[in-house]
Amino acid sequence: MPVITIQLEGELHxxxxxxxxxxxxxxxxxxxxxxxxxxxxxxxxxxQDELMGIAxxxxxxxxxxxxxxxxxxxxxxxxxxxxxxxxxxxxxxSEDPLSDVGRGGxxxxxxxx
Numbered sequence: 001m002p003v004i005t006i007q008l009e010g011e012l013h014x015x016x017x018x019x020x021x022x023x024x025x026x027x028x029x030x031x032x033x034x035x036x037x038x039x040x041x042x043x044x045x046x047x048q049d050e051l052m053g054i055a056x057x058x059x060x061x062x063x064x065x066x067x068x069x070x071x072x073x074x075x076x077x078x079x080x081x082x083x084x085x086x087x088x089x090x091x092x093x094s095e096d097p098l099s100d101v102g103r104g105g106x107x108x109x110x111x112x113x
Contacts, residue, residue, distance in 0.1 A: 008016065020030040066074045085091040 016027055016030070020027045023030060063074060063078075066077065082091060082096060086093055086096065
């Protein structure tokens with residue numbers, strides 16, 4: 001099996017080594033699936049999945065707090081977020097049931113606020 005060498009900063013190497021040890025894996029066994037995903041282009045767990053999970057949890061908590069204060073603000077914020085996602089190609093308008101919401105702009109501009 002070919003061997004590759006990757007240079008890492010000391011702190012990153014320590015964190016990676018600790019993470020591998022926690023999973024009872026070698027560093028190679030920990031990163032090999034990530035490299036395969038990149039090389040093959042298939043789905044699967046990546047570091048981005050972990051970041052996405054954190055972002056989703058944060059969004060859920062913030063949405064709950066905003067919903068308690070102002071359901072209208074939550075609806076407007078959700079519409080704006082969906083618009084940004086569509087603009088960046090992260091949400092297909094044909095599959096978005098709210099594709100006509102939030103087209104007028106941000107922070108209530110669509111309804112003259």
